[in-house]
Amino acid sequence: MAHRILIIDDEDDIREVAALSLETVAGWEVQMANSGAQGLARAIEHQPDAILLDVMMPGMDGPTTFRELRKNPATARIPVLLLTAKVQATDQRAFADLGVEAVLFKPFDPLTLSTQIANVLGWN
Amino acid sequence: MDASEQANLTEALDRMWVQFLPQMRERVATLETAAAAFTAGRLSLEQHVAANAAAHKLAGILGTFNLTRGTVLARELEIMYSRDDGPDPALAERLTEIAAELHSIVENRK
Numbered sequence: 001m002a003h004r005i006l007i008i009d010d011e012d013d014i015r016e017v018a019a020l021s022l023e024t025v026a027g028w029e030v031q032m033a034n035s036g037a038q039g040l041a042r043a044i045e046h047q048p049d050a051i052l053l054d055v056m057m058p059g060m061d062g063p064t065t066f067r068e069l070r071k072n073p074a075t076a077r078i079p080v081l082l083l084t085a086k087v088q089a090t091d092q093r094a095f096a097d098l099g100v101e102a103v104l105f106k107p108f109d110p111l112t113l114s115t116q117i118a119n120v121l122g123w124n
Numbered sequence: 125m126d127a128s129e130q131a132n133l134t135e136a137l138d139r140m141w142v143q144f145l146p147q148m149r150e151r152v153a154t155l156e157t158a159a160a161a162f163t164a165g166r167l168s169l170e171q172h173v174a175a176n177a178a179a180h181k182l183a184g185i186l187g188t189f190n191l192t193r194g195t196v197l198a199r200e201l202e203i204m205y206s207r208d209d210g211p212d213p214a215l216a217e218r219l220t221e222i223a224a225e226l227h228s229i230v231e232n233r234k
Contacts, residue, residue, distance in 0.1 A: 016144075107183075110133065
């Protein structure tokens with residue numbers, strides 16, 4: 001059965017390219033959300049196998065969304081990978097300290113994004 | 125992934141580039157406007173914040189479309205605009221140069 005991924009990102013170009021990549025290269029089923037609040041609702045409704053979560057979003061940002069996901073028993077165990085264009089070491093340490101499965105970086109390679117995710121989650 | 129599937133992905137990415145080109149252009153225009161305003165000594169807070177966001181977004185997406193040089197340049201701009209008090213005045217010319225090169229990169233992607 002295909003893995004199911006939820007992409008939460010306010011930038012439609014990033015969302016669409018990531019979805020294309022994961023669907024085409026890996027054959028995964030992709031759901032999308034354009035905000036933290038919409039992402040929380042979709043995660044509860046669809047129970048994805050993993051969530052790819054943008055860091056910088058207006059309103060509820062990635063770290064806040066992650067904490068909300070962890071607070072809710074319906075989503076607390078879903079693995080979350082952060083996706084960020086921040087490359088400074090201080091940012092990276094702060095993100096890693098949140099307790100996410102991994103921090104992935106933008107720009108990503110559409111050919112290898114699914115492999116990166118699969119490696120982190122042991123889906124190989 | 126075989127060569128045929130890879131070619132299909134590349135074609136799909138090219139279609140997405142066309143789809144999202146207007147917002148790439150809009151981000152570059154934001155950077156060009158901010159650079160001109162900064163050079164003229166009248167960069168507003170709104171322009172400063174918008175330029176920082178545009179640079180961040182371009183840094184995060186251009187490399188995905190194989191425009192690695194674009195990501196490097198946008199990241200350089202993001203660092204300059206991330207200062208609370210605005211870019212170093214000595215870098216005004218560099219802001220303009222980078223915005224112009226980003227314009228060229230976005231317009232000339234094959």
